[in-house]
Amino acid sequence: MKSRLIPTFVICFVIGSLALSQNLASFEKRTTVKKLDNGLTMIVCERPEAPVFSFFTHVDAGSVQDPMGKTGLAHMFEHMAFKGTDTIGTRDAAGEQIALQKVEDAYAAYIGERDKPVKRDEEKLKQLQQAWKDAIAAADKYSAPYNNEFGKIVESEGGEGMNAFTNLDETGYHFSFPVNRLELWAYLESERFIHPVMRQFYKERNVVIEERRMRTDSNPIGRLIEQFTEEAFAAHPYHRPTIGWISDLNSFSATDAQRFFDTYYVPANMVVAVVGDVKASEAMPVMEKYFSRIPARPKPDEFTTSEPAQNSERRVVLHEQAQPLYLEGYHRPDYRSPDDEIYDAIADLMSNGRTSRLYRALVRDKQIASDSAGFSGLPGSKYPHLFAFYAFPIPGHKTQEVADAIHAEIERLKKEDISDDELKMIKTRAKATLIRSLGSNEGLAFALGLNQARYDDWRELFRGVDRIDKVTKADIRRVANQTFVPNNRTVGIIEFAGPPPGAAAPPQGGGQ
Amino acid sequence: MKRALICLFSLMLVTGHGQLWAQATTWQQVPIPKLPAFNPPQPKRIQLPNGMVIFLQEDHELPMIDGVARIRGGERSAASGKTGLLDVYGEVWRTGGTRTRTGDQLDDFLEQRAAKVETSGTVDSTTITWSCLKEDFDDVFNVFDDLLKNPEFRAGKIEIAKKGLYDGISRRNDDPGQIGGREAAKLAYGTDSPYARVAEYATVAAVTREDLVAWHHTYVQPNNMILGVVGDFDAAKMEARLRQAFGAWAKGAPAKDAEIALKSTKPGYYLVEKTDVNQSNIQMVALGTTRKNPDYFAISVFNEAFGGGFSSRLFNDIRTTKGLAYAVGGGIGTGWDHPGMLRMIVMTKSQSTVESIQALDEELADLPKRPINDEEIKRAKDAILNSFIFRFDSPGKVLQEKMAYEFYGYPLDFLENYQKEIEKVTKEDVARVAAKYIHRDQMAVLVVGNVSEFDKPLSSLGAVSKLNIAIPAPPPGVVPEESGQQ
Numbered sequence: 001m002k003s004r005l006i007p008t009f010v011i012c013f014v015i016g017s018l019a020l021s022q023n024l025a026s027f028e029k030r031t032t033v034k035k036l037d038n039g040l041t042m043i044v045c046e047r048p049e050a051p052v053f054s055f056f057t058h059v060d061a062g063s064v065q066d067p068m069g070k071t072g073l074a075h076m077f078e079h080m081a082f083k084g085t086d087t088i089g090t091r092d093a094a095g096e097q098i099a100l101q102k103v104e105d106a107y108a109a110y111i112g113e114r115d116k117p118v119k120r121d122e123e124k125l126k127q128l129q130q131a132w133k134d135a136i137a138a139a140d141k142y143s144a145p146y147n148n149e150f151g152k153i154v155e156s157e158g159g160e161g162m163n164a165f166t167n168l169d170e171t172g173y174h175f176s177f178p179v180n181r182l183e184l185w186a187y188l189e190s191e192r193f194i195h196p197v198m199r200q201f202y203k204e205r206n207v208v209i210e211e212r213r214m215r216t217d218s219n220p221i222g223r224l225i226e227q228f229t230e231e232a233f234a235a236h237p238y239h240r241p242t243i244g245w246i247s248d249l250n251s252f253s254a255t256d257a258q259r260f261f262d263t264y265y266v267p268a269n270m271v272v273a274v275v276g277d278v279k280a281s282e283a284m285p286v287m288e289k290y291f292s293r294i295p296a297r298p299k300p301d302e303f304t305t306s307e308p309a310q311n312s313e314r315r316v317v318l319h320e321q322a323q324p325l326y327l328e329g330y331h332r333p334d335y336r337s338p339d340d341e342i343y344d345a346i347a348d349l350m351s352n353g354r355t356s357r358l359y360r361a362l363v364r365d366k367q368i369a370s371d372s373a374g375f376s377g378l379p380g381s382k383y384p385h386l387f388a389f390y391a392f393p394i395p396g397h398k399t400q401e402v403a404d405a406i407h408a409e410i411e412r413l414k415k416e417d418i419s420d421d422e423l424k425m426i427k428t429r430a431k432a433t434l435i436r437s438l439g440s441n442e443g444l445a446f447a448l449g450l451n452q453a454r455y456d457d458w459r460e461l462f463r464g465v466d467r468i469d470k471v472t473k474a475d476i477r478r479v480a481n482q483t484f485v486p487n488n489r490t491v492g493i494i495e496f497a498g499p500p501p502g503a504a505a506p507p508q509g510g511g512q
Numbered sequence: 513m514k515r516a517l518i519c520l521f522s523l524m525l526v527t528g529h530g531q532l533w534a535q536a537t538t539w540q541q542v543p544i545p546k547l548p549a550f551n552p553p554q555p556k557r558i559q560l561p562n563g564m565v566i567f568l569q570e571d572h573e574l575p576m577i578d579g580v581a582r583i584r585g586g587e588r589s590a591a592s593g594k595t596g597l598l599d600v601y602g603e604v605w606r607t608g609g610t611r612t613r614t615g616d617q618l619d620d621f622l623e624q625r626a627a628k629v630e631t632s633g634t635v636d637s638t639t640i641t642w643s644c645l646k647e648d649f650d651d652v653f654n655v656f657d658d659l660l661k662n663p664e665f666r667a668g669k670i671e672i673a674k675k676g677l678y679d680g681i682s683r684r685n686d687d688p689g690q691i692g693g694r695e696a697a698k699l700a701y702g703t704d705s706p707y708a709r710v711a712e713y714a715t716v717a718a719v720t721r722e723d724l725v726a727w728h729h730t731y732v733q734p735n736n737m738i739l740g741v742v743g744d745f746d747a748a749k750m751e752a753r754l755r756q757a758f759g760a761w762a763k764g765a766p767a768k769d770a771e772i773a774l775k776s777t778k779p780g781y782y783l784v785e786k787t788d789v790n791q792s793n794i795q796m797v798a799l800g801t802t803r804k805n806p807d808y809f810a811i812s813v814f815n816e817a818f819g820g821g822f823s824s825r826l827f828n829d830i831r832t833t834k835g836l837a838y839a840v841g842g843g844i845g846t847g848w849d850h851p852g853m854l855r856m857i858v859m860t861k862s863q864s865t866v867e868s869i870q871a872l873d874e875e876l877a878d879l880p881k882r883p884i885n886d887e888e889i890k891r892a893k894d895a896i897l898n899s900f901i902f903r904f905d906s907p908g909k910v911l912q913e914k915m916a917y918e919f920y921g922y923p924l925d926f927l928e929n930y931q932k933e934i935e936k937v938t939k940e941d942v943a944r945v946a947a948k949y950i951h952r953d954q955m956a957v958l959v960v961g962n963v964s965e966f967d968k969p970l971s972s973l974g975a976v977s978k979l980n981i982a983i984p985a986p987p988p989g990v991v992p993e994e995s996g997q998q
Contacts, residue, residue, distance in 0.1 A: 049573065050905035051550050082822070087538050147832045151822025153539060156891045158898025162822070178901055180547045187542045206835035210791065214838055214859055218688055218789035321788050322686035323679075353628075354607070354619040364616075364672060370679035394679040396992030425624050432626030432645060439574050440906070 023438065024462040031448065031458060032280035034288070038296040039268030042287050043448050043458060044280040047441060053276025054161075054176040054441035056449040057189060060271075061264035062169045063242040064304060064383065070252040072208065072244015074264075075166040077257045079204050081173065082150055082164070085195040088188075089149040093197075096142035100199060103139050104255050106132040107202070111251065136202060143199045150192065157181055161442065167242055168380035170453070176442060179277045183286050189272070190290040193265055198254035205249060212243045220322035220494055227316045228492030229379045232329055232386055236307040238379050266297040273449030273458075275441040307331065307384055314490040319497035326399040327492040328406070329378055329386030330483050335454065341467040342479045343376045343387055348426045349418060349476075350374040350389075350409065355425065357412070358391070362405050368397040372406065382454070386490070387483060399493050413480040417473040430468040434461070552904045555740070555911050556747050557924075560755065562763040563735025567914055568750055569742040571907035577743035578643045578908075579656065582919055585731035586636040588706035589770040593718055596677055596711030598633030600719045601727055603673040605631040605640070608665040608724075610658040615669055618655055627652045629659060635707065636769075636849065637919070638731065646744045657757050660732060665724045677716045678991055684710070685981055688786055688960045692793035692857075695784060695979060699956035700797040700853045702775045707850065713986030733764030740915045742908050774799060774851060777956050781976040784960040792865040792961030793857075796872060798954050800845035800852040804922070807948070808846055809933040810941035815843030816892035817884045817942070818875075819856065823891050825875060825884075826856070836860045836868050844949045848920040854949060862965030869957060869973060876952045883943040896934050903927060 030046040063074045086093040110128040113120060154162050154175060162175035177185050216222040226241050233239035243249075272291060274283060310331055332343060350358050351373035362369040372391035379385065389410075391402035437443050448458040536542045555569035587598040606629065609615035622629060627644035629652065640659060644652040685691055694710060701708040739758075741750060777798045801807065819826045819842035830840045839859045845852025856876070860868040884892075904910045904927065917926050958979075959970060970976045 050552065050901065051548055052901055052905050144833070147828045148822045152891060155821050155823050156894035156898065157544075158895070158901070160899045160902040176902065178547050178898060180545045184539065184542045184544060187536055187539055191539075200832065203832065203835035207831055207838050210836070210860065211838040213789075213791035213861060214689075218791045220686055220788070320686075323683045353623055354616075355623040363676075367672060367675055370676045392679065392683075394675050395682045421620075421624065425626075428624065429626040435574055435576065435645070436643075439576075 023435065024459065027459075027462070030280075032284065033452065033458065034284055036267065036288060036292050038292060038294055039266070039299070040291050040294060041271045041452060042284065042291065043271065043273040043452055044278060044283045044287075045273070045275040045444055045448055046277075046279060047275050047444065048277045049441075051179040051277045052176055052441065053179050053182060053185075053274055053278050054445045055174060055185065055189065055272065055274045056442075056445035057173040057193075058271040058273070058449045058453040059171040059173075059265060060269040060453055061260075061300075062167050062171055062380070062382075063240055063244075064168050064237040064380070065260070065264055065300075066237070066240060066244070067256070067260075069248060070244075070256055071240045071248045072212075072242070073248075073252055073256055073260050074171060075242055075244065076205065076208055076249075076252065077260050077265075078164050078166045078171050078173075079208060080198055080201065080257055080261075081192050081196060082148070083199050083204070084143075084146070084150045084197060085191045086197055087195070088153065088191070089146045089197065089199065090142050091145065092142055096139060096197070096199065099135070099139035099142060100197070100254065103132065103135040103202075104253060106135040107253055108255075111253070115251075140200065147200075150188070153188065157184060168238055168240070169382035170450075172446070172449075174442065174445065176276075182274075182278060182283060183290075186287050186290040190293060193270070194294055196258075196261060198258050201254035201257065205252075208243070209246070209249050212246065212249065216241065216243060220318070220320045221325065223320075224316070224318055224325065224327065224492050224494050225379075227318065228327060228329070228490065229386075231314050231316045231492070232331075232490035233307055235305045236383060237304055238307070238383060238385060242379075262297070263300050266299060267291070267294045268296070268299040270294075271449050271453040273445045273452065275445040275448065304383065310488050310490075313486050315493070316491070317493045317495060320494050321497065322494055324393050324399045324496055325390065325492075325494040326393065326402045326406075327388060327390045328403070329388040329490050329492075330485075330488045331384060332376065332387045332483055334384050335381045339475075339479050341464060342471050342475045343483075344430070344464075345423075345426045345468060345471045346387070346413070346476060346480065347373075347375045348429060349422055350413075352429060357409050358389070358406065361409050362391055362402060366401075366405055368393060368405060369402050370394050372402065374406075399495065403491075410480065410484045414477060414484065418476055423471070423473060426471070427469050430465050434465050547901070550901060552910050553907055555742075555907075555914055556751075557914070557918075558751060558754075560734065560759055562758070562761055563733075564758055564761070565738045565918055566751070566754055566758075567738070567740040567911055567918070568745075568747045569740070569907045569911040570745065570747055571742050572744050575646045575744050576643065577646050577649050577741065577745055578641070579653075579739065579741040580639055580641040580915075581656075581660065581737050581739045582915060583638045583640075583731055584636075584736045584769060584919075585727075585767050586634050586638060588635050588772060589768075590706075590727075592704065592706075592709060593715060594723060595709050595715040597719050597723055597727070598635075598638065599677055599711060600670060600673045600716065601724050602631055602633030602638060603676070604665050604669045604724060605638070605663050605728070606659065607669040607673065608663060609669075610655075611662040611664050613655075613658070614664075614666065618659075622652065622655065625651060629655050631659070649745070653753075653757075661761070663728055665721050665728075667721055670719075670721055670724070674716050674719070677711060678713060678986070681711060681713055681716070681983060682991075685983065688789050688791070688793045689859075691784055691786070691981060692795055692958065692960045695782070695960070695981065696795040696797045696855065696956075696958050697853065699782060699958055700777050700799055700855075705774065706770065706772055712984050713990050714984065717987055717990045730765075731767045733767065734758055734761045735763045736767050738915055738918050740911050742911050772850065777954060779954050779956055781970055781974050782956060782958045782979050783963070783970055783976050784958070784979050784981055785963050786960055787962055787964070789960075789962050790862055790965065791859055792862055792868070792959050792966075793859050794865065794868060794872070794961075795958045796842075796856040796869075796952075796955045797958065798854045798951070798956070800847070800854040801949065802851060803846045803848060805846070807945050809930070810937050810945040811844050811846060811949070812896060812934065813889060813892045813937045814884065814942045814945055816895055817888040818879075818946075819843045820892070821895070823888075823895065825888070826858075826872075829875060830858060830868070830871050834871060836864055836871060844945070848916065848922075854955070862962045863967050865959060865961055865966045866968040866970065866972060869959075873952065876950060879946050879950060880943075883946070884939065886939060889937075889939050889942060893934060893937065897931065900931055 160176040164173040358372040362372040369391040374389040378388045451461045452458045555567040558566040590597040607615040625648040697708040842856030
């Protein structure tokens with residue numbers, strides 16, 4: 001059976017490569033980059049499929065940049081970027097500015113008393129808290145009738161998929177518009193990074209705390225991931241949760257958020273990518289007109305503490321009212337490493353589809369897990385991070401069994417070369433995955449913007465596939481032997497700790 | 513045609529700049545040229561003599577060809593004692609292989625081409641899809657064809673599928689969001705309704721290979737199927753290829769869809785106690801309606817204004833103004849061929865559980881007194897109409913829409929008509945549908961949360977029924993006893 005397949009396979013391989021180089025050539029023709037004098041990079045990619053466009057604004061600052069004691073601030077600012085500007089979302093910008101300053105002064109006084117280590121005056125604290133709340137109520141009068149004005153404009157003008165994200169590495173903003181709103185978009189998107197206003201900050205902080213309760217506190221897997229990354233990184237800020245620790249969320253101020261913006265939302269830290277039915281010759285001048293107004297400021301310091309080599313295995317075990325889960329991670333270098341694509345190849349081999357080694361070993365053959373995979377990028381990828389493996393043991397099987405099975409697959413990777421078929425499959429899939437990703441404005445804006453930001457060249461989106469094409473069997477063994485060693489490992493486990501209080505005891509292995 | 517339109521549009525853009533090269537100081541000053549007319553390519557519809565309906569949509573942007581066959585009949589037509597049948601079927605149709613090739617052989621064959629052929633089962637239909645580079649079309653299409661006509665449902669793969677489902681059952685009470693979604697549907701439709709019931713160890717264990725074979729035999733017939741193909745091909749050649757593959761396939765007995773009676777929601781307060789969370793998942797539910805209802809257009813405007821995005825009342829009042837929730841929203845659900853769920857949802861800290869229910873109550877009680885106003889109507893209609901183009905901005909989306917209309921018996925120009933109908937919606941229409949469908953006293957209120965942390969007992973609002981979500985034990989031998997699982 002297999003030998004009959006190989007000749008066909010080689011032919012499609014050649015065609016695949018050809019299609020890919022045509023793709024890069026086609027993108028060269030329709031992709032334009034321009035760096036403005038203030039340092040901001042703009043990309044326009046022409047894709048005239050329908051009269052719409054998508055954009056992606058990449059800001060090279062994430063929660064790694066959160067100041068000490070203020071975790072969650074990068075994400076908090078992302079929420080504030082939807083609160084409008086001095087002309088959007090207020091009835092009187094000047095009056096509001098004064099009122100917002102009073103909120104900050106009252107908050108500083110309140111926090112000063114609240115956080116006194118000794119001799120806190122409870123009566124005074126109550127008064128200060130009330131004064132702060134009164135100041136908020138006074139400031140809200142300027143904005144309340146214009147709640148969410150920024151979002152309302154985008155939605156009523158036909159914006160689709162308006163959202164943003166923050167992770168440890170970066171912050172991104174995106175949506176799509178009908179193409180006749182290109183100039184409106186350029187105005188809105190530049191305005192919010194020229195004149196952001198920290199209005200309704202403390203209510204939005206409560207919204208963010210609810211987000212933390214939803215994603216982390218009330219979800220066992222969320223709880224595990226937070227504890228696991230905290231354990232895996234002792235020195236590097238990757239030990240932080242992007243959402244922020246609760247005490248930091250209850251402490252940082254609008255002044256802190258403004259300072260974060262002033263430091264990191266500088267044009268030299270931003271890439272804006274537009275993809276759709278636009279012509280670079282027409283879109284670039286419009287974008288330049290608006291985005292060049294963002295004042296140039298110095299690019300912030302890049303320094304972060306380097307994670308020292310790990311010298312013993314670390315473990316986090318949560319005993320939960322939830323079913324078991326096994327997770328482990330090994331430190332690996334950052335995305336610029338010459339071995340980056342070798343890790344990609346390993347992830348593909350171990351995890352992609354029903355031919356993957358972990359599926360075949362744990363789900364199909366041993367039948368001890370419902371799902372298992374290995375992947376890079378936990379908790380980020382801009383800095384040295386983790387290559388992680390996980391498995392969900394099925395009822396009747398223990399986390400140790402799935403751990404042993406994962407380790408057996410890792411040992412195989414270290415001791416034996418992968419097969420010719422496997423290596424070819426990895427390379428073919430990398431090309432097909434890239435081709436599949438080129439068919440949407442949103443996906444392209446994100447990919448071109450991210451590659452431009454990370455490598456200062458969007459073409460890396462295509463070159464990554466060329467590098468995967470050069471990966472050898474020996475590379476995979478070398479990287480596996482270097483990386484997947486016990487001393488370099490952090491383990492995170494959820495163990496079932498019995499039914500919740502009050503629930504009937506299970507009659508036998510299954511019911512709760 | 514399209515090119516001409518683009519040129520015309522470019523001219524307009526340039527004119528726009530000429531008029532206002534000076535900087536806008538408010539957003540209203542930014543010129544918005546007219547959006548050029550856009551006539552997306554329409555798929556070609558073919559009906560074979562055996563009843564099979566085919567849509568062909570050329571899209572030459574990328575060297576790919578994708579296809580999907582959607583077949584009438586889904587979980588709602590399965591016996592309740594075998595709930596989960598379509599989950600097993602949906603997986604093993606593909607993993608069980610064909611008469612001449614095992615599922616594992618298909619995996620190797622397809623993955624070497626970076627191609628996919630996948631199957632799935634849903635509440636009202638099953639699907640089989642493929643996706644491949646165009647040069648692999650013949651190879652991949654043959655797999656698709658073989659699976660349609662000669663699936664084998666090998667026993668070993670049935671076991672693997674069942675184990676996966678048992679795992680899902682064992683984990684279904686771990687996440688409050690999952691509990692909330694499942695229990696809310698049971699409250700709205702009734703616990704035993706085919707739209708709400710869930711698979712149990714026993715119902716999955718009851719599924720046999722014969723059930724899968726019988727299902728396939730009954731439903732997978734050319735006259736019961738719609739096939740859509742999109743990608744880099746020539747429609748005439750593709751049509752010939754598909755006629756050759758399916759033309760001689762004999763028509764089968766038409767498959768009956770289950771007749772499903774719906775009971776109305778039993779109102780009241782319902783509680784699921786979860787002690788390892790600090791946030792309550794609150795849902796107010798009742799039955800919604802369908803898109804065939806002439807009220808659908810007014811409902812769409814209402815939903816956008818009341819509980820849709822950033823502009824909605826719920827978002828503005830409960831999230832932005834009160835800071836009570838990150839996740840809040842809701843609306844009158846509209847299904848294709850059966851009522852959707854009317855649902856309001858808010859997730860808030862345990863300590864503001866009752867406060868948030870009261871905040872939702874206030875919003876609902878406010879509707880007759882403070883109906884959705886002109887400004888809200890305009891914003892909602894603008895949002896729907898200005899973003900309308902995103903419903904058909906790729907050939908694949910157009911194909912998907914047409915297939916859905918064909919499947920559920922809607923006019924194929926439903927989307928074109930939708931735009932006109934939205935334009936006609938008035939303030940009075942919106943007030944009327946709000947009054948007609950939203951009845952607080954007929955809604956079930958579900959809270960999944962940590963009772964000991966609540967601001968007030970839930971019983972301060974009314975009588976509370978505690979829901980028992982304990983997972984029924986598996987029949988002997990289904991799950992190893994030494995498991996230590998809940």
